Amino acid sequence: MKQSLQLRTSQHLALTPQLQQSIRLLQLSTLELHQEIEQILTDNPLLERLDDPLDHSVRLLADGAISSSTGNGEAPPAPPGQEQGAAADAPKPEGEGGDDGGDGDRDRGEADSDWGGEGGGARSGDDEDGRPQLEACSTTLREHLTEQVHTTGCGTRDRALAELVIDALDDNGYLEEPLDDIHARLPEELEVEMDELRCALALVQSLDPVGVGARSAAECLALQIRRMPGVPLVTRRLALKIVEGYLSWFAQREYTKLKKALDCDDEDLREVQAVVRQCNPHPGAAFGSNVSDYVVPDVIVRRAKNGWSVTLNPDVMPKLRVNAMYANLLKQGKSEMQMGAQLQEAKWLIKNMRQRFDTILRVAEAIVERQRNFFSHGAVAMRPLVLREIADTLGLHESTISRVTTQKYMLTPHGMFELKYFFGSHVATEAGGEASSTAIRALIAQLTGAEDPKNPLSDSKIAEMLGEQGMVIARRTVAKYREALKIPPVSLRKSL
Structure with a gap:
């Protein structure tokens, strides 16, 4: 094959950095967007945020006094008896204002009591809510059980074996590892007998919450039924017989087989069913992490006179601007070339942010226009909708509509829904x-x-x-x- 040089012209699509940033911002969720903005604000000094969430928080001054930031650039009000133009931090002549520093302690005490920014140490009725609150650490299942073991008065060896069993429990309070395996892992020089491990397990199963330390769902229910107060003896025996030997039939509601095998009637099964429903099949789950994940809507739909109005949620729209001081330095030519590139990046980000929310609003309005019956009558009135229909209406690509509707939420009179919820076959x-x-x-x-x-x-x-x-x-x-x-x-x- 003969080698040769050729010139050829062709067209291809190149994604500019600005377009890449626009696409990236469009597909981010609200939480991811704010994390991205915080990172950009750290890297780019020419960009600043107007809606700083820490504007109204309590802050410490250089001298240790407490100051409530106003967030609008205004200086805090001067204390009584001090002129507005006087310097609060100016040093006083030696000997003035007291002879042993007592005034300094008094001033510091007044500063500590002035949480609400009002003079005279006055407190409002809700000043306690204005203080920063720290979430208390929740007690884990292991800590809860260990504290109870320490109060039983058992010996050191028994307490250590009980803690060994506690460490083997899962998040639901079950002992999934057999006692034989636990016994095999113990060093031989400890001379731990299997009966000692069984006694330690029995001790753990006697603790609160009831049912912890069970090795199966049947054993967990049986432990709770045995300690359940106010249950008739006949019903308790029948319930224990069912959960220990016929739990699968009971779960599958094979009532005919149960009545034939246990020689009971419907009334007996109803009483057993009421007892089993009081049991908790996951006794240790209450001590797990119960942190709730809150979803903030991007779009809010309200009923208006002429139909439905769609508005963006202002709480999720960050307010950004270019730093005026650095911008003036760039105009005067007193900065480096790197700052010029950062200025362009800041302008790109502000423009792309505006375009992101405009696109979300346009898509949300198109969805509401086509799903009016849903907002008026509920899910039974939902009509079929595909991405192409919205894309053709707005003159956008289907991939753009897919990015907009992913992890973006709409608050409606019927609840909170992801934008993808309104699309269906x-x-x-x-x-x-x-x-x-x-x-x-x-x-x-x-x-x-x-x-x-x-x-x-x-x-x-x-x-x-x-x-x-x-x-x-x-x-x-x-x-x-x-x-x-x-x-x-x-x-x-x-x-x-």
């Missing part, structure tokens, strides 16, 4: 129209919620009832939607 109707899969799931939830517990609806019956309403849907599709709604099958929804 369609199911044909007998009239030739289309029904949204979201509306069908809402109808399934309504039908199962209003069914007779003694005679629940099967998937075939639900499909038949939906067909009577003009929605052609197969039984397996009903089963798929029911499982997505976390609705148990008909055998598990049946009650006595």
Whole structure:
């Protein structure tokens, strides 16, 4: 093959840094966006934020006094008896204002009591809420059980073995590792007998919460039933017999088999069911991390006179601007070339932030326009919607709509929803129209919620009832939607 040199012209798409930043900001969630902005503010001194969340927090001055920042650049009010133009930190002549520094202590005491920025040490009724609050450390399951072991008065060896068992518990309070394996891990020179480990396990199982230290769900329920007060003896015995030997039948609601095997009637099973429902199958879960994850909406939908109004949430919109001092230095040519690049980056970020929220608002308005029936009547009135429909309406690409609707939330009168919630596939109707899969799931939830517990609806019956309403849907599709709604099958929804 002969080698040669050729010149060729072609066109290709190149993503500029500004376009790459715009795409990145568009796909970030609210939390990720604020983290990104904080990092950019640290790296770029020409960019500053107007809505600093620490503007109104309590801060310490250089001399140790407490100052409440106003956040608008104004100086704090001068103390009584001091002129506005006087320097608060100016040193006083020696001997003035006291002979032994007592005035300094008095001034410091007044500063400590002036949390609300009011003179005279006056406190408002809610000044306690204005102080920074620290979250108390929650007690773990291991700490809770160890404290109880120390109060039992057992010996040092027994207490050490009990703590060994406690360390082997999982987050739900179960002992998943067999005692034989725990015994095999212990050094031989300790001469720990298996009976000692069993006694340590029994000690742990006697602690609070009831059911901790169980090796199975049946043992956990049995421990709680044995210590449950106010249960008749006959019902307690039957409940223990069921959870220890027939728990799978009881969970699958095989009541006919249970009545035949235990020679009992429906009334006995109802009493046992009431006792088992009082038990907690996860006794240690209450000591786990219960930190709630809060979702802040990006868009808020409210009812207006002419329909529905869509507005951006101002709490999630950071207010950015270019630092005026550095900008003036750049205009006068008194700065380096690097600051010129940082100025351009700051302008790009402000522009891309504005474009991000404008795009979110446009997409949200288009969604509300097409899903008006949902906002008026609920999920049963949801219509089919795909990304291409919104993209064609706004003149955007489908990938842009996908980025906008991911991890962006809308606050509506019916609750908080991700923007992707309003998009769904369609199911044909007998009239030739289309029904949204979201509306069908809402109808399934309504039908199962209003069914007779003694005679629940099967998937075939639900499909038949939906067909009577003009929605052609197969039984397996009903089963798929029911499982997505976390609705148990008909055998598990049946009650006595």
